[in-house]
Amino acid sequence: MLPELQNTRELLQIMVRRFGLLDKNCCTVGEQEISLIQSHILYEIDHQYEPSMQQVAETLAMDITTFSRQIQTLIKKNLVRKTPLPEDRRVYILSLTVEGKFVTTAIDYRMNTHLDEVFSFMTDAEKQTVIQSVKLLNESMLKSKMCCTPLG
Template structure:
């Protein structure tokens, strides 16, 4: 198991997941790694509630709320009360938020393309399938966890 942990640690570093200013460094956008995940999830989920996105990302609501407030100030997201329950805030992307996300998407597609370019078609398929299997296993173990959160000890 130590080699699996070692491989995961190396992957996280090489993929740049520890870089606090990832988007600024990669595609010139002034958003943090967490903010790029928030933008991605808002797009993926449609018009989610703040609670839904916070839960999906495993971020406590107070921290998440601060992030959203900053992103609102930067003109990246909108927040509006739900028509069904005025206590619930729904999130949306602004045109600027969509533009930033498109730049991040392009950058990531280019980088993943570079990584896959040194692999055979079989290796690309195995890698993609293995990542899917690993994510499914993480989800199952996470659901079974008492706190329902991430698997890693250092969340």
Template sequence: MEQLLATFHSLNGELNKIHKEACSEISVQQSTIMHEIQSRNEPSMQETARGLGMDITTFSRQVQTLVNGGYVKRKPYPGDRRIQILSLTDKGSKKVQQVDADILKQMKEALASMGEFEQEIIVQSLRQLHRILGKNSG
């Protein structure tokens, strides 16, 4: 189990490095927020923060920075003006596409020394791990 823990921390660090290298002008945390907004259909502030497991105060500060940077729009929910709905601006959508493309490029380069079968095994194993962890966290 110690090897599993060491692998977890090491892999997490390497993946964070890849994500950080793909981000320019925004932080990894902001990139993650923008990706979450993009993956949902006009989510509320609370819904998005909950989906990311983030404290609402920290989340609100990060969203405000993204709004100020022109990446995210906030608008009040028509039925309850206390609820803020989030969406990406064109600039935000382009930034998410750029970050995703950079991450994909780095991941392809990292896996290039492996055969197609080995790459598929890794991808399938990571999908299965994600499904299992998703069930356990909900």
């Protein structure tokens, strides 16, 4: 492996650790302990229009069995509602409960506050450079054949 690629991997590893992406629980809102994957699921349900279970699972690149277990946990926590689609009762639509919307809004607020604080140490030009670079990295990852697949 080229030294600059190893260094790039190290930079990304450090960023993941500093964002707390390896923590078991990403946050606590009120009495609710929310894992990182649950946070991602809540975010997607909130940002997609009446998503089906399959749509959210695909967006997060999760197998449906693992995803279903997470949904059951979120239903037990009274954060998510699962409703059969009237036209096809095999398809379930996901939505947030009132408490789920509250938790999602609280997580969004914390993340935005955290990012605002991180960006406060940068000039506007530096901030725009970082945002453009992340967009470019995301676009390139989408084109990669290895994106969202386990390393074998």
